[in-house]
Amino acid sequence: MVVLTGMVLTLIHTGLLNAQVTYELADGFEAEQLFSYDAGAPFTLQLGGLAFSPEGEPVVSEGGEIRIHCKDGGRVLASFQPAVFGSFLVMGPGGLNAWFGESSEQNIYRVPLDGSGAQLVDRVGFNFDMVFAPRAARREIAGRGFISGLGASPGHSVWLLDDDPEAPNDEIVANISPFSGPITFDPAGNLYLVTSGLTDSETGMASEKLVRFSPAQLAAAVGEGALQLTDGELLCTGMGGYYDLAWLDDKLYATSLGFQSGVGSIDTIDPGMAFSRNAFARLSIGTEPGGGMIYLAANAGSESFEPGAGQRGGSLLASYGNYVDASGVTRFTPELHFLRSDANGDETVNLSDAVFVIAYLFLDGERPRINEASDINADGALDLADPVYLLNFLYRGGPQPPAPFPGVGAEPR
Numbered sequence: 001m002v003v004l005t006g007m008v009l010t011l012i013h014t015g016l017l018n019a020q021v022t023y024e025l026a027d028g029f030e031a032e033q034l035f036s037y038d039a040g041a042p043f044t045l046q047l048g049g050l051a052f053s054p055e056g057e058p059v060v061s062e063g064g065e066i067r068i069h070c071k072d073g074g075r076v077l078a079s080f081q082p083a084v085f086g087s088f089l090v091m092g093p094g095g096l097n098a099w100f101g102e103s104s105e106q107n108i109y110r111v112p113l114d115g116s117g118a119q120l121v122d123r124v125g126f127n128f129d130m131v132f133a134p135r136a137a138r139r140e141i142a143g144r145g146f147i148s149g150l151g152a153s154p155g156h157s158v159w160l161l162d163d164d165p166e167a168p169n170d171e172i173v174a175n176i177s178p179f180s181g182p183i184t185f186d187p188a189g190n191l192y193l194v195t196s197g198l199t200d201s202e203t204g205m206a207s208e209k210l211v212r213f214s215p216a217q218l219a220a221a222v223g224e225g226a227l228q229l230t231d232g233e234l235l236c237t238g239m240g241g242y243y244d245l246a247w248l249d250d251k252l253y254a255t256s257l258g259f260q261s262g263v264g265s266i267d268t269i270d271p272g273m274a275f276s277r278n279a280f281a282r283l284s285i286g287t288e289p290g291g292g293m294i295y296l297a298a299n300a301g302s303e304s305f306e307p308g309a310g311q312r313g314g315s316l317l318a319s320y321g322n323y324v325d326a327s328g329v330t331r332f333t334p335e336l337h338f339l340r341s342d343a344n345g346d347e348t349v350n351l352s353d354a355v356f357v358i359a360y361l362f363l364d365g366e367r368p369r370i371n372e373a374s375d376i377n378a379d380g381a382l383d384l385a386d387p388v389y390l391l392n393f394l395y396r397g398g399p400q401p402p403a404p405f406p407g408v409g410a411e412p413r
């Protein structure tokens with residue numbers, strides 16, 4: 001018997017009195033609460049970074065620890081005594097190490113996923129975010145780490161990771177004003193940066209900017225003079241409180257603390273639509289929209305992050321909080337669309353589907369692409385009762401398969 005449950009995650013901290021968290025979510029997506037934490041904990045014990053392992057397991061910095069949440073529970077990768085104020089947690093190229101930045105001691109650590117402990121590798125003042133250039137990017141930047149943080153000038157900067165806590169880092173972008181915020185790469189090696197600022201002192205409007213630097217610009221800045229913020233391409237402005245950025249498929253996603261709107265959200269920023277911004281998820285805590293969306297990580301799937309793909313479409317992991325009574329992590333995935341009883345996936349339902357399930361269960365046959373479609377009686381298990389149910393329906397006037405049937409759709413809630 002094959003039991004059809006998704007990844008089961010163990011809650012490390014349970015029994016906390018957290019307010020109910022809900023989302024107003026884009027059509028065709030699902031939100032799943034994974035973890036909740038002590039919202040009133042000291043800042044050094046709050047969530048301080050979020051990443052995905054190559055297997056899609058959440059990796060978190062929280063409570064003075066860095067943990068990976070494997071299918072069989074949480075495992076501590078590193079702990080800090082005293083706890084430090086986490087800035088970021090990102091996965092390195094190859095997926096063997098997470099990189100953890102903190103702004104208590106301004107250190108950057110490499111944290112192997114094999115649990116061998118944190119190693120101090122670099123130091124950048126008030127480090128805020130870090131991202132590795134894709135391996136397919138230009139040779140000068142491929143696979144190298146970029147860190148936003150305090151600048152050498154009055155503004156802030158983006159620095160190149162150099163794996164040396166003593167040596168000064170190579171400055172890639174200088175004079176980011178007022179603060180350097182989240183950074184991410186697209187697969188072509190363009191760097192996206194949000195200048196983090198509250199409001200413009202003259203207009204009173206949010207003044208954040210999304211700026212892009214090309215791989216050629218970045219390559220030229222390595223070992224040469226730093227780029228200025230104004231060298232970048234200004235893509236959009238007027239956001240307020242973007243905290244983290246991630247690229248997934250062909251779009252940017254950004255978490256918003258909600259400074260501008262009063263409501264924490266995840267926004268999509270679509271390069272195919274002139275970088276227009278739309279809400280992907282809007283947060284409600286208790287009965288009221290509000291709170292902030294904070295850290296964001298993306299895990300690309302084998303299919304597009306679009307309704308219908310289910311877990312094969314990848315997922316977003318985001319944290320939320322209001323520092324009063326809500327703090328936790330949510331995973332967002334596309335809804336799975338399927339036709340129940342179409343086990344072989346040819347979009348028709350007939351005898352060959354019953355044969356397909358029997359072959360899979362007993363004759364080492366091909367694995368169903370969508371397990372849920374083969375769970376013909378919708379009892380959560382895949383066993384002989386499923387083809388029997390279908391044969392009974394097809395030839396003996398038995399009940400039809402439960403929804404989604406006879407058309408493709410989502411599992412009823």
Ligand SMILES: [Ca+2]
Nearest residue numbers: 164165167169
């Ligand atoms: Ca250094």
Ligand SMILES: [Ca+2]
Nearest residue numbers: 342346348353
């Ligand atoms: Ca079929």
Ligand SMILES: [Ca+2]
Nearest residue numbers: 375377379381
């Ligand atoms: Ca079943």
